[in-house]
Amino acid sequence: MARFIFITGGVVSSLGKGLASAALGALLQARGFSVRLRKLDPYLNVDPGTMSPFEHGEVFVTDDGAETDLDLGHYERFTGVAARATDSVSSGRIYSNVLEKERRGDYLGKTIQVIPHVTNEIKDFIRIGEDEVDFMLCEIGGTVGDIEGLPFFEAIRQFAQDRPRGQCIFMHLTLLPWIAASGELKTKPTQHSVKELRAIGIAPEILVCRSEQPIPDKEREKIGLFCNVRKESVIAAYDLKSIYEAPLAYHREGLDQAVLDAFAISPAPRPDLRVWQDVADRIHNTDGTVKVAIVGKYTQLEDAYKSIKEALTHGGMANRVKVDVEWVDSEVFDSEDPAPYLEGFHAILVPGGFGERGTEGKIKAAQFARTRGIPYLGICLGMQMAVIEAARNVAGLTAAGSEEFDHEAGATRFEPVVYHLKEWVQGNEKVTRKPSDAKGGTMRLGAYDAVLSEGSRVARAYGGTAIDERHRHRYEVDTKYRETLEAAGLKFSGMSPDGRLPEIVEWADHPWFIGVQFHPELKSKPFAPHPLFADFIRAAVETSRLV
Numbered sequence: 320m321a322r323f324i325f326i327t328g329g330v331v332s333s334l335g336k337g338l339a340s341a342a343l344g345a346l347l348q349a350r351g352f353s354v355r356l357r358k359l360d361p362y363l364n365v366d367p368g369t370m371s372p373f374e375h376g377e378v379f380v381t382d383d384g385a386e387t388d389l390d391l392g393h394y395e396r397f398t399g400v401a402a403r404a405t406d407s408v409s410s411g412r413i414y415s416n417v418l419e420k421e422r423r424g425d426y427l428g429k430t431i432q433v434i435p436h437v438t439n440e441i442k443d444f445i446r447i448g449e450d451e452v453d454f455m456l457c458e459i460g461g462t463v464g465d466i467e468g469l470p471f472f473e474a475i476r477q478f479a480q481d482r483p484r485g486q487c488i489f490m491h492l493t494l495l496p497w498i499a500a501s502g503e504l505k506t507k508p509t510q511h512s513v514k515e516l517r518a519i520g521i522a523p524e525i526l527v528c529r530s531e532q533p534i535p536d537k538e539r540e541k542i543g544l545f546c547n548v549r550k551e552s553v554i555a556a557y558d559l560k561s562i563y564e565a566p567l568a569y570h571r572e573g574l575d576q577a578v579l580d581a582f583a584i585s586p587a588p589r590p591d592l593r594v595w596q597d598v599a600d601r602i603h604n605t606d607g608t609v610k611v612a613i614v615g616k617y618t619q620l621e622d623a624y625k626s627i628k629e630a631l632t633h634g635g636m637a638n639r640v641k642v643d644v645e646w647v648d649s650e651v652f653d654s655e656d657p658a659p660y661l662e663g664f665h666a667i668l669v670p671g672g673f674g675e676r677g678t679e680g681k682i683k684a685a686q687f688a689r690t691r692g693i694p695y696l697g698i699c700l701g702m703q704m705a706v707i708e709a710a711r712n713v714a715g716l717t718a719a720g721s722e723e724f725d726h727e728a729g730a731t732r733f734e735p736v737v738y739h740l741k742e743w744v745q746g747n748e749k750v751t752r753k754p755s756d757a758k759g760g761t762m763r764l765g766a767y768d769a770v771l772s773e774g775s776r777v778a779r780a781y782g783g784t785a786i787d788e789r790h791r792h793r794y795e796v797d798t799k800y801r802e803t804l805e806a807a808g809l810k811f812s813g814m815s816p817d818g819r820l821p822e823i824v825e826w827a828d829h830p831w832f833i834g835v836q837f838h839p840e841l842k843s844k845p846f847a848p849h850p851l852f853a854d855f856i857r858a859a860v861e862t863s864r865l866v
């Protein structure tokens with residue numbers, strides 16, 4: 320039976336709860352335990368699938384096809400445990416389940432209330448798969464005191480109460496602000512935050528305190544005293560050069576030891592931190608820098624492309640180079656020469672995206688990379704744009720476009736080399752979609768197999784011809800144009816096993832130009848960089864040596 324660690328946050332948001340949870344997961348693994356991490360989000364959207372990346376950051380897709388919070392990406396990158404649909408839940412999903420049961424009559428005419436109906440639904444969620452791991456880490460989104468968060472806090476309080484003593488602990492993240500004028504770290508906001516938690520019946524065993532300055536012993540004692548936490552369980556979390564130093568940093572501060580002590584696990588198994596030492600070494604000992612442009616639409620919020628940014632960093636670690644990422648807004652050169660914006664980069668990446676805005680600029684970026692011999696990685700929409708570019712400028716299909724944009728622009732005469740797929744096969748099942756289906760969850764989502772052509776660049780990069788990767792899209796490249804495009808030099812080097820869906824295209828006579836219909840970034844890890852990102856950065860290093 321699993322032990323449970325509930326992770327909450329206070330004082331301010333964005334303290335890095337997700338990162339702390341992920342790092343703790345990695346440390347428990349280093350001590351030989353199996354872990355699973357979960358996120359419980361108080362917002363009312365049923366899932367983040369329809370939330371704007373501008374507002375909420377990237378949507379992280381799991382193998383089993385759930386559109387989840389980007390924190391699940393952190394969890395996977397630190398623990399290597401593939402997240403599942405059942406690792407993320409929102410208030411919206413919980414309420415929707417409760418209301419569905421109410422409509423079905425499952426509650427036998429009872430009055431439906433937050434306690435016990437909503438809290439029971441949350442507790443049922445927390446329990447899923449508890450027998451599979453040694454530790455289940457559940458992070459509660461938001462900050463203590465948020466109105467929407469209350470049912471979650473109440474549910475975890477009850478959960479711990481329902482269980483035998485010592486099976487659940489609470490870890491709380493806070494901020495110790497530094498007041499420059501008096502030269503002091505302030506503990507009062509932390510005291511208040513813990514007071515708020517205790518008022519709702521939760522007494523944290525561990526406090527993780529974000530702080531810019533080292534926490535003096537005196538302050539540590541004070542926090543312990545006022546918050547009723549052992550002094551050794553007041554853990555400092557300083558700003559780090561790289562998030563991947565977090566496991567080692569938290570270990571130095573004693574987080575994993577404090578957690579094992581809280582569970583009275585003694586003697587504590589010794590940690591094996593070699594993986595993280597190697598990761599840290601690759602961050603600190605680099606030889607050179609490559610500059611990569613991410614040409615996209617959601618460039619104001621870096622979190623919109625979180626996994627891509629991380630996967631590029633991993634690609635850098637694989638090659639022991641630093642990767643400088645610059646965000647370039649493609650809309651700016653929709654009807655201009657992109658050269659002034661793209662010259663000087665050693666590689667260009669066009670990420671996924673939705674809608675027509677900025678796509679002409681992305682097509683130009685693909686053309687720029689193709690004609691100048693710059694490494695290009697097109698992901699999902701970035702692949703579709705590369706195909707349209709090839710169709711228009713090399714294969715003579717001058718009116719090539721995508722049905723996705725036709726809907727928006729109302730254009731009439733165009734060649735839909737990218738079209739809206741309404742039927743496909745997943746495993747042994749046929750999946751069908753209608754254009755009238757609701758926006759949420761109507762895409763080809765989750766892991767699908769692909770078969771790579773022998774001798775292709777991608778087969779070399781992957782070191783094999785059978786892969787599976789995660790998808791999140793409605794539109795597909797039409798195989799009707801395959802012959803024409805291949806004759807022009809754009810090879811369809813990866814296909815779905817039934818041969819109907821193009822998964823990868825590559826220019827045969829280009830140093831490194833690959834478009835993929837899936838999202839390889841979602842599976843990259845610092846200790847196991849994704850082969851496409853590792854090879855892409857290798858190619859960028861070569862380009863950097865030419866200039």
Ligand code: GLN
Nearest residue numbers: 671672699700792793794
């Ligand atoms: N908008 C495109 C589609 O739905 C691409 C999606 C994506 O890049 N994730 O097919």
